Amino acid sequence: MLFTSQGRVNIKRKQYEDDQGPLDPDCGCYVCRTYSRAYLRHLFRSGEILSSMLNTHHNIAWYLNLMARIRTAIHQDDFEAFRKEFYHHQQSEVETKGGVDQ
Numbered sequence: 001m002l003f004t005s006q007g008r009v010n011i012k013r014k015q016y017e018d019d020q021g022p023l024d025p026d027c028g029c030y031v032c033r034t035y036s037r038a039y040l041r042h043l044f045r046s047g048e049i050l051s052s053m054l055n056t057h058h059n060i061a062w063y064l065n066l067m068a069r070i071r072t073a074i075h076q077d078d079f080e081a082f083r084k085e086f087y088h089h090q091q092s093e094v095e096t097k098g099g100v101d102q
C-alpha cells in the first residue's frame, strides 16, 4: 500500500500495468521522479527486494512531507482547513477509479 496526495495506491492492481506516470505527481521524492507506476508494479509482482526499498522510500518521504505541511498549517493557525482539504483528497482513493485486482 502506497500513500499519495490523491489517496492510497495498491500498486499490484492491473490498472497500473501500463501506467507510465509517476506514483504521485505531487511528490518530489527520488522514486516519484525516477520510476513509473508500471515499473513499480512490475517490481512488486516479480518479488524484487527493490520493490520494498522503493515503496518504503516513497512512503517515508510522503509522511515527512505530510508532517511538514501539518506543522506549517499549525503555525499559520490554519490546521482545520488543512485537515478538511487533506481528507477530501484522501477519501477519493486512486484505486476506486477503475481497474481489476490481479
Ligand SMILES: [Zn+2]
Pocket (backbone or CB within 6 Å): 023, 024, 027, 028, 029, 030, 031, 032, 033, 058, 061, 062
Ligand atoms: Zn514519492
